[in-house]
Each structure stands twice: as structure tokens, then as C-alpha cells.
Amino acid sequence: MKLSQLLQTLNVYQTTKDINNVTVTGIEMDSRLVDPGHLFICINGFTVDGHNFAKQAEENGASAIVAERPLDVSVPVILVSDTSKAMAKLANSYYQNPTQQFRLIGITGTNGKTSTSYLVESIFKHHNKKTGLIGTIQMKIGDKEYEVKNTTPDSLFLQKHFAEMAHEGVDTAVMEVSSHALDLGRVHGADFDIAVFTNLSQDHLDYHKDMDDYLRAKSLLFAQLGNGYDSNKPKFGVVNKDDPYYKAFCKSTSQEVLTYSINQEADVTAKNVNLSASGTTFTLCTPAGEKEIHSPLIGKFSVYNMLAAASAAWVSGVELNTIQQALSATKGVSGRFEPVLAGQDYGVIVDYAHTPDSLENVLETIQSFAKENIYVVVGCGGDRDKTKRPLMAQVAVKYATEAIFTSDNPRSEDPESILRDMERGVKEDSYTTIVNRREAIQFAVDKASAGDVILIAGKGHEPYQEVNGVTHHFDDREVAAECIKAKQ
Numbered sequence: 001m002k003l004s005q006l007l008q009t010l011n012v013y014q015t016t017k018d019i020n021n022v023t024v025t026g027i028e029m030d031s032r033l034v035d036p037g038h039l040f041i042c043i044n045g046f047t048v049d050g051h052n053f054a055k056q057a058e059e060n061g062a063s064a065i066v067a068e069r070p071l072d073v074s075v076p077v078i079l080v081s082d083t084s085k086a087m088a089k090l091a092n093s094y095y096q097n098p099t100q101q102f103r104l105i106g107i108t109g110t111n112g113k114t115s116t117s118y119l120v121e122s123i124f125k126h127h128n129k130k131t132g133l134i135g136t137i138q139m140k141i142g143d144k145e146y147e148v149k150n151t152t153p154d155s156l157f158l159q160k161h162f163a164e165m166a167h168e169g170v171d172t173a174v175m176e177v178s179s180h181a182l183d184l185g186r187v188h189g190a191d192f193d194i195a196v197f198t199n200l201s202q203d204h205l206d207y208h209k210d211m212d213d214y215l216r217a218k219s220l221l222f223a224q225l226g227n228g229y230d231s232n233k234p235k236f237g238v239v240n241k242d243d244p245y246y247k248a249f250c251k252s253t254s255q256e257v258l259t260y261s262i263n264q265e266a267d268v269t270a271k272n273v274n275l276s277a278s279g280t281t282f283t284l285c286t287p288a289g290e291k292e293i294h295s296p297l298i299g300k301f302s303v304y305n306m307l308a309a310a311s312a313a314w315v316s317g318v319e320l321n322t323i324q325q326a327l328s329a330t331k332g333v334s335g336r337f338e339p340v341l342a343g344q345d346y347g348v349i350v351d352y353a354h355t356p357d358s359l360e361n362v363l364e365t366i367q368s369f370a371k372e373n374i375y376v377v378v379g380c381g382g383d384r385d386k387t388k389r390p391l392m393a394q395v396a397v398k399y400a401t402e403a404i405f406t407s408d409n410p411r412s413e414d415p416e417s418i419l420r421d422m423e424r425g426v427k428e429d430s431y432t433t434i435v436n437r438r439e440a441i442q443f444a445v446d447k448a449s450a451g452d453v454i455l456i457a458g459k460g461h462e463p464y465q466e467v468n469g470v471t472h473h474f475d476d477r478e479v480a481a482e483c484i485k486a487k488q
């Protein structure tokens with residue numbers, strides 16, 4: 001593609017050299033991956049400044065470079081005020097506006113994004129449509145699975161894979177949209193058709209200044225809905241009316257908003273909710289009629305996720321019968337309220353709860369069916385929001401017969417100091433601290449007997465533990481099963 005043609009997508013830029021004969025064979029933001037003919041984009045990151053790698057990009061054959069300041073290179077430099085924004089536009093244009101070729105559903109909120117995205121995927125699969133999915137666990141195009149580094153990857157990765165989805169005939173793609181992604185403009189250029197808001201509670205206050213700043217970032221998904229796109233696909237917001245922040249999301253978009261709720265009148269509601277240890281039943285009420293749902297998913301929070309998914313599907317024109325079949329058939333997501341079954345006579349549940357609110361939701365659910373003691377093994381991630389640590393400790397102590405504080409992913413932090421932060425939230429004699437996660441799990445397993453439930457929280461599907469910058473294989477489900485065997 002001619003660079004001059006590609007640059008038509010940018011309105012404000014300067015070039016240091018004549019670009020008329022320059023062609024572009026790809027776009028790259030990592031100098032190490034540049035191949036001859038690529039357009040290299042310099043991003044000033046949190047760790048390093050991509051401008052410092054312009055020379056390397058040139059040596060690797062970059063045909064031109066997009067930068068925020070003049071560079072000492074001989075290839076043409078395209079100067080812009082914001083390379084991240086430029087990257088989103090250039091990638092969108094290079095890959096020919098792929099998100100205009102299929103339905104794109106974005107899900108934002110503190111908890112429930114991954115869980116809801118798989119429910120949406122399942123409904124559209126039952127609707128006989130080819131689907132795409134991008135989120136914390138993986139990316140999927142149809143049934144092909146890809147690894148991802150971020151819940152919401154950067155705009156270059158996104159546009160490239162949106163193009164692959166369009167090429168493969170995806171009808172509907174669903175993706176989690178994190179607050180970091182919204183704040184950093186990773187989804188600029190993505191033409192969302194439906195924006196879903198699940199809930200908002202404390203998390204990521206290491207990155208966001210305060211809850212207002214976090215809310216502002218989350219609501220950008222709704223602000224982006226239909227903005228700046230010529231596409232004539234209908235746009236909708238879908239919001240959880242039971243969340244105190246829902247109005248902020250309604251106000252952020254000029255598009256129509258559909259509400260869902262368990263507690264009050266709304267467009268889509270759940271009536272006759274019946275929660276048990278083996279599943280959930282409720283009546284799904286929509287403007288088009290009612291359906292009985294019998295789901296294997298556990299907990300009231302799962303009803304919220306099903307309402308969110310059903311609402312997004314319903315505004316997309318999916319029949320209620322299909323939604324009913326899909327919700328009744330869809331099992332839980334890896335590492336979300338996942339039971340470990342190793343022949344023991346007590347319950348062991350691995351869950352990804354890593355915020356005060358999700359931990360409370362999961363523990364409330366366990367409390368409602370646990371016959372005897374509840375043991376909670378939980379830690380908090382290093383290099384993440386420190387203010388959630390004492391709050392998570394409080395929630396664990398509130399519900400547990402015995403709370404065992406341990407390490408999550410300490411990352412670059414001292415594991416002991418993370419535990420001190422947790423301990424500050426609770427009374428001295430209300431918990432046990434065991435730094436080593438395997439030993440903490442073994443401790444809980446050794447204590448448990450018939451009718452008890454152990455919750456191992458925080459890491460869910462993660463197959464690793466990151467300690468001091470080194471990532472070790474560690475899977476709570478495997479370790480729990482080994483500990484159960486070791487006890488027998």
C-alpha cells in the first residue's frame with residue numbers, strides 16, 4: 001500500500017521527506033519485529049520510549065517512521081502529536097475498517113466481563129453464527145484459540161485480528177474492554193455496535209487516580225459507541241440498572257440504552273430467581289416475552305452475567321428460544337467458580353475473585369450452601385492497587401471460619417509486605433498467614449472435613465505465579481488436587 005494513501009486517514013501531520021514513492025507492507029510498534037517495508041510507530045510506553053528504537057527499526061528495513069518528535073534517521077518521519085491515536089487510525093485504515101464488517105460487542109465493568117463474554121459467544125454460536133472473542137483468557141476466531149498478553153490488546157493487534165475475523169466470516173465478535181485499554185486508546189478505531197456495562201467497584205486504583213477517574217475511563221466505551229463512524233448498523237448500550245453507577249453510562253452515549261435488573265423494573269429482568277449449589281433457575285423477562293432458564297452456573301452474580309448476555313443478544317435480534325437454549329447449556333468459564341473434584345468429601349472451589357466486590361459475591365454464594373466450615377485461601381497481586389488489600393482481607397474474614405492469607409502474584413513486591421497490607425484491614429487473631437501458596441492450600445485441605453468448603457481465590461485460570469519477576473508454573477486446580485491426594 002502507498003504510504004501517501006494510508007496517511008489520508010490522518011488529518012494533521014508533517015513529513016520530513018518526500019513520501020510519494022514510499023510503500024508500506026505492514027505496520028509495527030515493536031522495532032524487534034520490523035521487517036523490510038514496515039511502517040514503524042514509536043510509542044512512548046510505561047517502561048521504555050519507542051522513539052529510542054527508531055534506528056533499530058530503520059536497520060530492520062522500516063520504510064518510514066511515525067513519531068512525536070524529529071528523529072536522527074534517513075527514512076521519512078511522519079510527525080504527529082499522539083502516536084497511539086495515529087496508530088489506531090492507521091491500523092484501522094490499513095486493515096480496511098474491519099469492525100464495520102461484523103457485529104462488535106464490547107463489555108466493560110469491574111467484574112464479570114470474561115464470564116459474560118463467554119455467555120455471549122455461546123448464545124451467538126447457538127444462533128448458528130461464526131463468533132470471535134477477545135479477553136483475559138484468550139482470543140478465539142471461531143474455534144481457533146490464540147494466546148493474549150492483555151485482556152484488551154493494543155489497537156494494532158486488535159485491528160490485525162479484527163481483519164482476520166472479517167476475512168474468516170465472523171458474524172459477531174465479543175470482547176472485554178478494560179479501563180486501561182479505554183484510557184490508553186487501545187480500542188480507538190473499533191466500531192462497537194453494543195456496549196455492555198456490568199458493574200463498577202473498587203479496583204485498579206494504582207492506575208486510576210480515584211473512583212471518578214476509573215468511572216470516566218470505563219464510560220469511554222459508551223462515549224465511543226457510534227461516534228465517528230458512518231456505519232449504519234444500529235447501536236445500543238446495555239446497562240445493569242442495579243449498579244449505582246449505571247446512569248453515568250446511560251449519559252455517556254447518544255445511543256439507545258437497554259437496562260437489565262434483578263431488583264427493579266427494567267427492560268430485561270430476572271424473576272423467581274432460585275439459587276442452589278447445583279445451579280440456578282429464573283424467569284427471563286424481556287419486552288418480547290418470558291422464558292424459563294435452568295443454568296448450571298452458580299450464584300446471583302451469574303444471573304447478572306446471564307441478563308447482560310441475554311440483553312446484548314436480544315437487541316441483536318436473537319430469538320428468545322435460542323437465548324434460552326444457550327443459557328441453559330452454557331457451563332462455567334475456566335477458573336471461575338470451578339470445583340476441584342479429587343474424590344474428597346468437602347468442597348474445593350477455585351475462583352478468579354481478585355477484587356473486594358467479587359470476593360464478597362463468591363463468598364455470599366458459598367455461605368448460602370455451605371453446611372459446615374468455610375476456609376478461604378486468598379492473596380493480593382503485587383504492583384497492583386494496594387488499597388484493595390485490607391478490603392479483601394476484611395471480606396475474607398467476614399465470611400470465613402478461617403481465613404488463610406497467602407501470596408497471589410507478588411510480581412516485583414516483597415510477598416511479606418503485601419501480606420502486611422492485607423493484615424492491616426483485620427483484627428490480629430482473625431486469620432492465619434502462610435506466605436507459600438502451596439503450603440496455604442495444603443493447610444486448608446488438611447483442616448477440611450465432610451461438608452466444609454474451601455475457596456481458593458484470586459488466580460482462577462492462571463497457570464502461573466509471578467514471584468520477583470520470575471514466572472513459575474502454578475495452577476491452583478492442580479495444586480489443590482495434589483494437596484487433596486497428599487492428605488488421603
Ligand SMILES: CC(=O)N[C@H]1[C@@H](OP(=O)(O)OP(=O)(O)OC[C@H]2O[C@@H](n3ccc(=O)[nH]c3=O)[C@H](O)[C@@H]2O)O[C@H](CO)[C@@H](O)[C@@H]1O[C@H](C)C(=O)N[C@@H](C)C(=O)N[C@H](CCC(=O)O)C(=O)O
Pocket residue numbers: 029030031032042043044045046047048049050051053149150151152153154178179180181
Ligand atoms: C501498563 C501497561 O498497560 N503496559 C502495556 C504497555 O507496555 P509498556 O508501556 O510498558 O511498553 P514498553 O515496554 O514501555 O514499550 C513501549 C514501546 O516501545 C516498543 N519497543 C520496546 C522495546 C524494543 O526493543 N523495541 C521497541 O520498539 C514497544 O513495542 C512499545 O511499542 O503496552 C504493552 C503493549 O501493548 C502492553 O502489553 C502492556 O501491558 C502490560 C503487560 C500490563 O500488565 N498491563 C496491564 C496493567 C493492563 O493493561 N491490564 C488490563 C486489564 C486490567 C483488568 O483486569 O481489568 C488489560 O487490558 O490487560
Ligand SMILES: Nc1ncnc2c1ncn2[C@@H]1O[C@H](COP(=O)(O)OP(=O)(O)OP(=O)(O)O)[C@@H](O)[C@H]1O
Pocket residue numbers: 109110111112113114115116136151176198199301302304305335336337351352353354357358359361362460
Ligand atoms: N457480575 C459479577 N459481579 C460480581 N462478581 C462477579 C461477577 N461475575 C463474576 N464475578 C466474580 O468475579 C470474578 C472474575 O470474573 P470475570 O473473570 O468474569 O471478571 P472480569 O471482569 O473479566 O475480570 P478481569 O478484570 O480480571 O478481566 C469471578 O471469578 C467471580 O468471582
Ligand SMILES: N[C@H](CCC[C@H](N)C(=O)O)C(=O)O
Pocket residue numbers: 151354380381382384408409458459462
Ligand atoms: N487483570 C488483573 C488480574 C489480577 C489477577 C490477580 N491474580 C493478580 O495477579 O493480581 C490485573 O492485572 O490486575
Ligand SMILES: [Mg+2]
Pocket residue numbers: 113114115135136137151176
Ligand atoms: Mg476478564
